[in-house]
Structures are given as structure tokens and as C-alpha cells.
Amino acid sequence: MKRILMTAALTAGVMAYAGGFRVSLQGVKQLAMAHTSAHAEDASVAFFNPAGISFIPAKLSVVAGGFGASNKVTFQNTSTLQQTETDNPLGTPIYAAVAYKVLDNLSLGFSFSTPFGSTIQYPTNWEGAELVEKLELKSFFFQPMISVKLAPWASFGASYIYAKGKVDWTKRVTQLGGSLNLLDDEATGHGFGFGFYFQPDTKWDVSIAYRSPVDMEAKEGKATFNISPALYPNIGLAATGGVDNFTATLPLVDEITLGATYKVTPKWQVSADFNYHGWERYNKLTLDFANAPVGNQADPTILVAPKNFKNTKTFRVGTQYMVTDMIAARLGWYYDESPYSDENFIPETPSFDSYVVTAGLGFKFNKLGVDLAGGYAMPQSRNVNNSYNSFYGQAKAKAFYFGLGLSYNAF
Numbered sequence: 393m394k395r396i397l398m399t400a401a402l403t404a405g406v407m408a409y410a411g412g413f414r415v416s417l418q419g420v421k422q423l424a425m426a427h428t429s430a431h432a433e434d435a436s437v438a439f440f441n442p443a444g445i446s447f448i449p450a451k452l453s454v455v456a457g458g459f460g461a462s463n464k465v466t467f468q469n470t471s472t473l474q475q476t477e478t479d480n481p482l483g484t485p486i487y488a489a490v491a492y493k494v495l496d497n498l499s500l501g502f503s504f505s506t507p508f509g510s511t512i513q514y515p516t517n518w519e520g521a522e523l524v525e526k527l528e529l530k531s532f533f534f535q536p537m538i539s540v541k542l543a544p545w546a547s548f549g550a551s552y553i554y555a556k557g558k559v560d561w562t563k564r565v566t567q568l569g570g571s572l573n574l575l576d577d578e579a580t581g582h583g584f585g586f587g588f589y590f591q592p593d594t595k596w597d598v599s600i601a602y603r604s605p606v607d608m609e610a611k612e613g614k615a616t617f618n619i620s621p622a623l624y625p626n627i628g629l630a631a632t633g634g635v636d637n638f639t640a641t642l643p644l645v646d647e648i649t650l651g652a653t654y655k656v657t658p659k660w661q662v663s664a665d666f667n668y669h670g671w672e673r674y675n676k677l678t679l680d681f682a683n684a685p686v687g688n689q690a691d692p693t694i695l696v697a698p699k700n701f702k703n704t705k706t707f708r709v710g711t712q713y714m715v716t717d718m719i720a721a722r723l724g725w726y727y728d729e730s731p732y733s734d735e736n737f738i739p740e741t742p743s744f745d746s747y748v749v750t751a752g753l754g755f756k757f758n759k760l761g762v763d764l765a766g767g768y769a770m771p772q773s774r775n776v777n778n779s780y781n782s783f784y785g786q787a788k789a790k791a792f793y794f795g796l797g798l799s800y801n802a803f
Contacts, residue, residue, distance in 0.1 A: 414645070414669060416706075416728075417485040418505045420457045420797030424752025424765035425710025426724025428663035430599040430651035432589065434761065434799045435489040438503040440649065441601035442537035442549030443589035445491040445501040450801035456488040457763070457797030465512070465742045467776070469519060469785040476518045483510050483793075497541040501551075505533045508644050509557070512742065520783060521564035524740040525571065531557035531608075531644070535585065546590050553583035555606045559613075559642065561740075568627070570619030576610035579642060599651040605673060610640035615681060628683040637682045646670040658714075665708040671701040671731035698780060700736045704729040710750070720754035722765070730774075737776040737787065744771035744789055752795075761799035768792045 416427045419436040429440035435453040437444035445453075461483035468475045491501040509529035516525060532555065539549035558577040565572045587601030615636040617627065624630040651665040677697045710724035730743040752765030769791040776785045 414647075415483075415485050415507055415509060417459045417461065417793065417795065418487050418507060419455075420459075420752065420763040420765045420795040421722070421754060423459075423767060423793075423795055424722035424724060424750055424754075424763070425663055425712060426665070426708040426726040426748070426750050428651055428653070428665045428708050428710045428724065429601065429649050430589075430597040430653040430663055430665070432591075432597060434801055435491040435501065435503075436487075436797070436799070438489040438491055438501045438537060438551075439487065439505050439507075439535070440651070441587035441589055441599045442501065442535075442551040442585060443539050443547045443587040443601070444599060445499045445537070445549065446493075446497075446539040446541045446547035447589060447591055447597075448491050448493070448499070448801075450803050451493045452802040453491045453799070454489070454801075455797060455799040456486075457795055458484060458486040459793055459795040460484060461510070461791070461793040463510075463769075463789065463791035465739075465787060465789045467520070467739065467785055467787050471784070474519065476514060476520075479513050479515070481511055481513070485509075499539045501537045501539065503533070503535040503537065503551070505535075506531060507533055512740065514739065517564065520739045520781075522566055523738065523781060523783070524561070524563050526560070526562045527740050528560040529557065531555060533606075537585075539589075545592050546588065548586070548588055550586040551584065553581075553585060553604070553606055555581040555583065555608060555644070557581075557608055557642075559610065559640070565617065565619070568617065568619045568623055570617060573616045573618065574613065574638070575616070576613035576638075576640060578612055579608040579610040579640065581606040581608040581642075581644070583644075595655045597653040599649065601649045601651075603647045603649075605646045605670065606644040608640075608642035608644060610638075610642065613638040613640055615684065617684065627685055636684045638680070643673050645673055660713045661711065663708075663710045663712075665706075665726075667706040667708070669704045669706070669731070672703050674699050674701040674731075676700075698736075699732070699738065701731040702733075704731045712754075718756045720756075722750075722752045722754065724750035726750075734775050734777045735779070737774055737778050737783070738781070739783070739787075742787060742789065744774060744787070746771040759801055759803075761797075761801070763797040763799070764795070765797075766792070766794040 432447035511528040537551035583604040583606035585603040590598040617634040648668040653663040708726035750767040771789040
């Protein structure tokens with residue numbers, strides 16, 4: 393069977409979360425402070441840096457939470473003035489983590505998260521329907537980890553990543569008078585993460601972390617051509633009723649994070665992060681079907697489209713103030729770059745340079761903590777000029793999200 397290489401665009405998220413399709417929603421407390429990472433108060437640090445679990449004050453820490461994410465993209469053809477809006481469902485990223493201090497200098501942990509994925513849905517037969525009508529990703533990361541204290545003020549941690557996901561992509565195939573659906577719900581991949589965490593004194597937390605790329609392997613994909621049965625023989629699928637097979641490799645990008653938190657006073661702390669994302673891994677999209685001739689003349693079963701993503705940076709600043717011993721108030725701001733230019737804008741991954749403001753509250757009830765957070769994104773509009781796909785116009789977006797998190801710490 394021939395191979396279909398569907399690179400990262402098929403795992404499309406929406407700009408509301410992060411450049412490209414990275415979903416920056418792995419901790420409610422962190423989100424309230426612009427999703428900064430140098431916080432080791434509980435097990436939510438496990439996703440951001442496995443080394444951080446060594447500095448959790450509790451012997452056992454458990455956290456869990458979820459988010460609601462609402463976003464809408466508007467595209468207008470500047471020649472015809474035709475306007476199209478997405479009808480995306482509410483996104484619901486979730487996370488959970490646990491950390492246990494086995495010895496004073498040895499901690500074990502586990503993180504469950506959804507760092508890539510979303511759904512984007514356009515009206516049927518809109519002008520960009522040959523690129524995408526609906527695209528859904530569900531990805532789940534499972535990360536067991538270990539952390540060792542190298543000194544009272546420094547630790548090293550490492551994690552193994554097992555990823556599982558689903559891709560469901562529908563697009564028009566005009567030359568066949570119908571649509572094509574690509575589906576795989578058994579994709580898996582493997583990766584790793586490692587980091588260092590430092591507390592050189594009572595005022596500073598410093599986090600340095602790396603998360604590797606994860607190549608999602610889809611080995612039992614199904615391509616369904618929703619067209620007239622009379623055309624099945626023309627695409628070599630008469631015996632299968634318009635159904636073809638594919639395999640896939642879906643690369644998810646790597647990430648470097650540098651973070652620090654400074655305690656200005658015992659009640660007030662300020663945090664900052666810098667993220668670097670390796671989006672250059674996604675430079676083209678290649679579809680290779682087993683039988684269906686929907687590609688070029690040289691090889692009818694292969695369809696290749698350039699994407700030309702570039703590496704990106706994100707800058708984050710957040711703060712927390714303890715109003716009382718039980719109530720924390722949090723604020724944040726971050727700037728997130730889009731991984732492609734206007735000339736490479738694609739509606740299946742509608743990404744924008746975006747400013748995001750965040751806020752939240754935290755409540756402590758003895759061993760139990762409750763965190764609330766919200767964010768509002770201000771994406772910058774784009775003048776779309778994609779000559780390869782003959783896709784021109786103006787794209788705008790708006791988004792907001794909210795979250796609820798719980799934590800339990802046994803000392």
C-alpha cells in the first residue's frame with residue numbers, strides 16, 4: 393500500500409490557542425498568568441517541565457481541569473465581497489497530572505493533556521471548500537516522568553510521551569462532483585521531554601524545558617469519496633464503493649521553553665516565559681492514495697502542496713497577588729506569532745499574530761485548591777494572498793476561553 397504523508401496541517405487547531413495548532417491550555421492557574429511555566433506549587437508543573445515536580449512542597453499532588461474555547465474566523469473575498477464565517481463548536485481541552493515524592497531527592501509523576509487539536513468548520517460549498525470544509529483533531533498526550541534533585545536548589549527531570557489521536561478531514565473534490573473525507577482514529581506517536589528546574593533562593597524559580605517532536609503514525613486510515621457511484625470505476629474504486637486506504641505520518645512540532653518567576657514580596661510574584669516552536673517541520677503537504685487518481689499527471693495518486701511554515705516565538709508575562717491567605721488574583725499577557733506569511737495563508741490552519749490577555753482567581757481550602765481563569769485573544773487581521781491556491785481576501789478572527797481547575801496536595 394502506498395503511503396500518505398499528511399504533515400502537521402491535518403492536526404489543525406485555531407489561532408485562539410497558539411500559532412499554528414498548538415493548544416496552550418494545560419493549566420488553569422498557568423493560563424491566568426499568560427500560561428507561564430515556572431510554578432511548582434502543585435502537579436500542574438508536570439506538563440511544562442518534569443524537573444519541576446521535585447520542588448512541589450507536597451508529598452502527593454493531584455490536579456485536573458478543563459477549558460471551554462470559543463473562536464470564529466471570518467474570511468472576505470475582497471473582489472466579490474463575499475463573506476464566510478466558521479461555525480466551530482466549543483472546544484473542550486482537558487488536563488490532569490499527579491506527582492509523588494518517593495524520596496527527598498526522587499519524585500515520580502504523570503501528565504495527561506491535549507496540547508494539539510481543535511475543530512474548524514466552514515459552510516458547505518464555500519469558496520475555499522476544495523481546501524477544507526471541516527477539519528477535526530483530537531490528540532492526547534500521556535507522559536510518565538521522573539525527577540531527581542541534583543542539589544537542594546536544582547533538579548533534572550525527563551518524561552516519555554505516548555500520543556494518541558484522531559484526524560477527520562472533509563474537503564470538496566470539484567472535478568469528481570463531490571467531497572472527500574479522510575479519517576483515522578487510531579494514530580499513535582512517541583516522543584520525550586526533559587528539563588532543569590532551579591530555586592537558587594527564596595525569591596526565584598527558573599525553568600528550562602524541551603519537548604521533542606512527535607510523529608503521529610496513522611496506519612489504518614480510510615479515504616471515502618462521496619461522489620456518484622457511476623464515477624467509482626474512473627478512480628479505480630468500483631470494487632470498494634468509493635473507499636480507499638491510506639497510511640499517514642503526522643509530525644507535531646518540538647518546543648523549547650525558558651521561564652522564570654520572581655517573588656517581589658511574599659504576596660506578589662511576577663512570571664515571564666519565552667517559547668520557541670519548530671514549525672519548519674511543516675513545509676509541505678503530500679497526499680498519496682492507494683488507488684484514487686486525484687494528483688498530478690506524473691503520478692496521479694500523489695498530491696503535493698507547499699506550506700512553508702517557519703519557526704515561531706511566543707512571549708509571556710504574568711503576575712499573581714495573594715489578596716488573602718486563601719485568595720490569589722492573577723493577570724497575564726502574551727504575544728504569539730503565526731508560523732506563516734500572508735502568501736501562505738491556509739484556511740485549514742487559520743493562524744494569526746495574536747495578542748492575548750488573561751486573568752483568574754485561585755482559592756485555597758486547606759488541602760484543596762480551586763482555580764478559575766479566562767482569556768481574550770486579539771488576532772491581527774490578515775491580507776490573504778495565496779497564489780498557489782488562488783485564495784485571496786481578508787481574514788479576521790476573534791476568540792475567548794475560560795477554565796476551571798482543581799488541585800489536591802497532601803503534605
